[in-house]
Amino acid sequence: MALKRREFLKASAAAAAAASIGVTLMPGMEKTVFADSTTWHKSVCRFCGTGCGVMIGEKNGKVVSVKGDLENTINKGHLCVKGFYLHKVVYAKTRLLHPMIKKNGKWERVSWDEALDYVAKKFNEIRKQYGPDALAFYGSGQAETEETYMANKLFKGCIGTNNMEGNPRLCMASAVGGYLTSLGKDEPAGTYADIEKAELFLLVGSNTAESHPIIFERIMRHKNKNPDVKIVIIDPRKTPTDQVADLHLFPRPGWDLAILHAMARIIIKEGYADEEFIKNHVNFRDNEKALTFEEYKQFLEKYTPEYAAKVSGVSPDEIVKAARMFGQAKTAMSMWTMGLNQRTRGVWANNLVTNLHLLTGKIGVPGSDSFSLTGQPNACGGVREGGGLCHLLPAHRLVKNPKHRAEVAKVWGVPVENIQPKPGKHTIAMFTALNKGEIKGIYIMCTNPAQSLPNASKYWKGLKEQFVVVAESFFPTATTEYADVVLPAAFWAEKEGVYGCTERRSQYMEKVIDPQGEARWDAWILRDLAIRMGFKKEFEKYKTAEDIWNEYISLTKGTDMDLSGATYRRLKKVRGLTWPVPSEDHPGTYKRYTKGDPVFDALPEEKKKGRRMYFYGKPDGKAIVWARPDKGPEEPTDAEYPLALSTGRVLEHWHTRTMTGTVPELNRAVPKAYVEINPEDAKKMGIADKDQVIVETRRGKLKIEARVIDRPKPGTIFIPWHWEEWMANILTIDAFDPGSKEPEYKVCAARLRKA
């Protein structure tokens, strides 16, 4: 019997793999092979921000299999290695199954009623005694849009504080700032559909192969099919992405802005600029004033290849080569992630990448885009679009805008005065205020700040001293250690809802199984808490997830990110829709700011005259090429701390391992953290592979195993940041970008010695 079943499953597996590349292995047998008792449910991968479609196989109330969704346009049936383990996370032994309250220093299992009554009472006491700004919410780019929406309404609309943040502040805020300042509206102009049309890829600060494997697969396949396609990487570290690179520039960490300016200079000087596009679509500015094109050219004169080489450590020839490759390609797609965003000049770095596209007109046409990759599955959907940051309201609205506050208050059914006009505290300010006791109660949902904040140990004081509620699917985490109450949250496959990924695509996920233990959907936990806090009228109306989604999309109507055509009815059938999607018969939008974008199409003809793009977030519809200074990192290396420390991910783990740490296989594959040291540096310091070393910064020190490898360039070291036991974030710096407030995880000064 087992053998028969095994052969059947093998046939199913082979057929599914074949189908994913459009091959029929067993003609006429497909129906038989899949005529199993397994029921398939449409979902989205729980890990990175790519948004891969996953079909979840359920049998007798359990998740028993997963397959890549063949109909999904993003991954077309394929998954990455994390697909081997998706099910294991659902059934992890570390799932939090019951509400608990810490009493006399010990966790005690309590009923939901007791837990939520306690939280409601404490929050109301704090609010009454110290005012609404003594409370805060800290959410996640992994929460569903419906969940973040409920939190937003409770904290901004009912409690009356804008102290509402989410961990996308730590990963994507600089991309938001970059898009807003360059193009006028957040999120990319194009979609993944540009990949197969691009002649050149510029990957900056992105280990695409390990962090976004399915996007990397699409790039690889495109390049192999079209050998003339070129890939240029700008990144201080050699990674598996290099296996397909034509050119790799290795700047000193944090010193790449000069390279991007030098590339712009060469592009203009050698005639690769699109003068017509520039004339009709672009303005120039520096940090103080508007510039003419000629003044911008003057600004660039400083950025000779030799100057940029001196600043960055990259050879002038390679800078010239990269610029020419970008200029000569008919189409170009830039992609970046944390290497650009997690910097004290992350917004500027984003601007300078987009400059290259605006100067060459390589934007708004198939195969060309300035395209930020997202780290979390719903950072774009729930937090950026849903308004889950301290200065935002739903649908790209701003708390400081009275019209926006009025529109949202009306839909929320709350007095407009409830929504404060001043932004609340951004993430670092929020946890600083917690340390100072200015914030006395915080609700943390689906994230692990005690480990993920930069300079993490600095912020444990506030977590320890104030009233902390953590709604989580897993226990323990570094943050639950400081919690007063933990609330078990339903996990992926145990709830329905919507995720919005990198390419503006919103996708519906089915509920497949009941939550483990007594876990509940985060949106219902927040609803119940709100009612117990006295906001019955405002929250009792939500009976289903669809009720929440419908209210949210009503707020998007008429905005640049119109989702009013993306109803549950429709999303349940299709594999997501890329906004703007203003009506149920609208197919979604491939390119923004140009023909086919409903916002562009609705513009008066006189505005569009002579233009193939109109950047409608800017007063005159023109995007901005920025002349930003080439500032380096906040904490450059020096004689005392001569090494540049960078942190990042490995393929097998994700963020603080609350999910991947539950999978024994992944733990065994990469069981512990390590520090990568270039062989040249290791030799000088007398360090051998696997030696124990001490890595020290001005904030802390860590004993860790050395990995002598030529991935980091000499003078730099790298630590994957996933482990609580080897917490890289006790070393990182909490200086942040003054515009985006995103911290500079990617570079600080360190020293290293043998333990």
Place this chain on the structure above:
Amino acid sequence: MPIAGVVIYTQPQKSMEVLEQLKQIDNVTTYGVHKGNNIIAVFEGKTSRELEQLSDRISREVPGVLGIFPAYVNFELDEENAADTESDGN
């Protein structure tokens, strides 16, 4: 007994060499080279760990492999799940 159907994507011109090497590896069943440089294969193991180890080993040790992409993973007979014997590895 988890089973995974995977697409192994190879460098152009290397597919046949990779296919021959895969045929020598226990618990890997191949189903030919398709559409240029895609090899269809099924990985079998007693636990998900063994699937991952197979994937890791092939990626590292078989020259010409550019990527391994699972398309279907079935865990219903995963012995690790059934016996519940393994620690979380921390």
